[in-house]
Structure formats: C-alpha cells, structure tokens
Amino acid sequence: MVRKEEVKVLDDAEVRRVLAVTAHPDDVDFSAAGTIATLTGRGVEVVYLVVTDGDAGGFDREVDNGGMAELRRAEQLAAAACVGVTDVRFLGYPDGRLEPSLALRRDIARVIRQVRPDRVITMSPERDYRRIGRSHPDHRVVGGATLDAVYPDARNPYAFPELLEEEGLEAWTVREVWLTSPTPDHAVDVTETLDRKLAALRAHKSQTAHRPDLEDWVRRNLAANAAEFGLPEGRYAELFQVVDTA
Template sequence: MVTALDDDGISTILVVTAHPDDVDFGAAGTVATFTDRGVRVVYCVVTDGDAGGFDRETDNGGMAALRRDEQTEAAKRVGVHELHFLGYRDGTVEPTLPLRRDITRVIRQVRPDRVLTSTPERNYARVGPSHPDHRAVGGATLDAVYPDARNPYAFPELLTEEGLEAWTVREVWLTGGMANNHYVDVTAVVDRKIAALRAHVSQTGHMDTLEEFVKGWLATNAATAGLPEGSYAEGFQVVPTA
C-alpha cells in the first residue's frame, strides 16, 4: 500500500469532480476528516449536473440551479464553504485544452497541496464510477496538475492577464478506480457523509436504502484495509507528482 503524504503537512486540498454529488459519494467522509483537522478544502465542480435527477418537470436550467444549491448545502455539512462551478454541460465533457486551462486556473487560484479527483480509468467491477464525464474530468485534472499548473509557459494568459503564478500540486488522490492503495477510516464521520448525500434531494430522495447501500461498500473498503469490524472507510489511489 502506497504511503500518502503526511497529513500534518497538508494545509489546502482541492477536490475536482464532474457533477454535484460526485464528491459526496466518493469522498465526503474523507473531506470531513480533513476539515475537522482545520484543513482548507475547496470544491471545483465542472458541470452543474443539468442532465441528472428524476423530476423531469424541471428543465435543464432549473435542474442546474437546483443542483448547485444542493452541492453548496452538502458541502456545508462536511465543513466546506468554497466552491467553484465551471458550468460545463452535463454529459458532454471531454478532456480538452479549454477544460485543462479552466482547471489549471482553479489550481493556481487555490494553490492546493493535494488534489482529489476521479480516476480516468474505466472501472470494470462497478460501472457507476465510469461515467464519461468522470473519466474526462479525471484525465483533464491530472493533465492540469502535471504539467500545466506547474509550468509557467502553459496557458501564459493565466499569468500575463490574470496574475496566476505557476503552482506544483504535491499529490493526487483518485476515486472510483480499481487500484485503491490508500484507505481513510471514516467511521466517526459516516453520518455526516450520509447527511451530505441526502442534501442532493434531486438525486437521492428516491433512495429508501441509501444509508444501507453506502455503508455496505464502506464496510467492504474497511475490511480490505484491515480495519476492525464495524468500521467504514473510503478508498483512493494515491498518485505522487514529484
């Protein structure tokens, strides 16, 4: 199992996801453990999730506004109060140069020690994490971390027009993949993870067994990590960037 950077040396973390609720399914418990220690956590959500939800009486514009509000509330429940919404269309994201530039901009603004994002790899064990938007955002974020954000010659307008100096992210944590090599014990904060997920009413309001579903896979992660019975854990693939 890979050794992640010592959390005592981490002061700022940026989470980059495709949709509202992605962070809450994948990492809200871990985020709560960070914020409880006083770490600054910032969310960057690439789309507004306008193609999601089950109430199709709400048009795409109304759904986008609703889902931004839901993500903002969910973030508060795990101690996050800084959010960037990039406004891309849900379901159409590709790992383009403009997307890399937009994520690079946020990295240079936030200047995080660690970035959390989705894996760009397809998960053949569980199809859910392999949404095309997830994979596109994961790939674009990794490219923004290396080489774009640290290279002062990449997207020079970010420096010359916006004054955003180059920044080196020290570590990336990937969610949703098949190669987890690091686990975070979220037993003490699992109820806050569930609360964050319930804030996404348009996505989870119909799920009567949400808590059992989430705790089931978290318990499996905990067993894989060798934690005591009754524990819950979130899993990540840690990628050093040095």
C-alpha cells in the same frame, strides 16, 4: 489511515489546502465526503471545483434542464456545508457532453493556481469494469483533464501563459493526487465522520430521495472497503489511489 501496501502519502500535518475536482454535484459526496469532513475537522481548507452543473441528472423531469442546474448547484452548496466546505466553484460545462480539451485543462489549472493546494482529490480516468456506474464518461474526462492540469499545466509557467500574464497566477506544484480509482491502494477510516457524509448525500435530494436504502447501501460499501484494507469490524472506509506528483 491504513495502507494496503507501502504508499507514499503526505502526512496530514503537511496538508493545508485540498482541492477536490469532480464532474457533477454529488460526485465528491459519494466518493470522498467522509475524508473531506475528516480534513476540515483538522483545520484543512478544502475547495470544491465542480465541472458541470449536473443538469442532465435527477429523477424529477418536471424540472427542466435550466431549473435542474440551479437546483443541483444549491444541493451541492448544502452538501458542502455538511462537511465544512464553504468554497464551492462551478465551471458550468454541459452535463453528459464533456470532452477532453485544452480549455478544460486551462480552467482547472487556473483554479489550481488560485487555490495552491497540497493535495488534489479527483476522479479516475480509467474505466471500472466491476462497477460501470463509476465510469461515466464525464468522470473519466475530468480525471484525465485534472491530472493533465496538475502535470504539466499548473506547474509550468509557460503553459497557458495568459494565466500569468493576464491574471497574475503563478505556477504551482501539487504534491499528490488522490484518485477515486478502481485500483485503490489507500484507505481512510471515516467511521467518525460517516454521519456527516450521509447528511451530505441526503442534501442531494434530486439524486437520492428515491432511495430509501441509501444509508444501508453506503454502510455496506464502506464496510466492505474497510474489510478489504484490514480494518476491524464495525469500521467504515473510503478508498483512493495515491499519485505522488511532486
């Protein structure tokens, strides 16, 4: 791991569980699958929480929305297996229609309290004016709701008291959040896990089968990330903004 500037990051030896919260199936694989594979390879337990089923996505519109949701859930399960993740949870919110809400914050806080992660990986609530495709409204809603669920909701025993009173879920403090952000300050060298990331992306056939250039595109972007953070030529990196939330 390489730092662009001095950023406080948990030592991986301190990280036992990670929760990745994303809007759609495939989001985590485009942004962080190499990092996830690195973590699971070190014995870290990683859980995926996918807020929608991605039913508004895909390129084969002969598949109706109900069929698309089922297909995309199956693709995400297959992709997760490529990087060593076996616990994948879906909230089933409507794709393309997410709105900031207390219900969404509660649903994410519930899973945080269930999983009790040291680190949460999620999307940025900021708009990226350089690459508008990363600024899907669902992405920004999930990023904001997840940060609110991390602080203050999951750690505050008086927030959503039904989680404690009815479900027995004690408050939990996440120590850091990694955002897939337009202003990253931290790079993870994923050269050794790039093949597993590519396998995960190919598992999302409804999203990637139309792109014969997928591997070249991924390699170009990750090589540019590595160069930006001063890694040697031939290395590949995923980028994050680290937020200390302890």
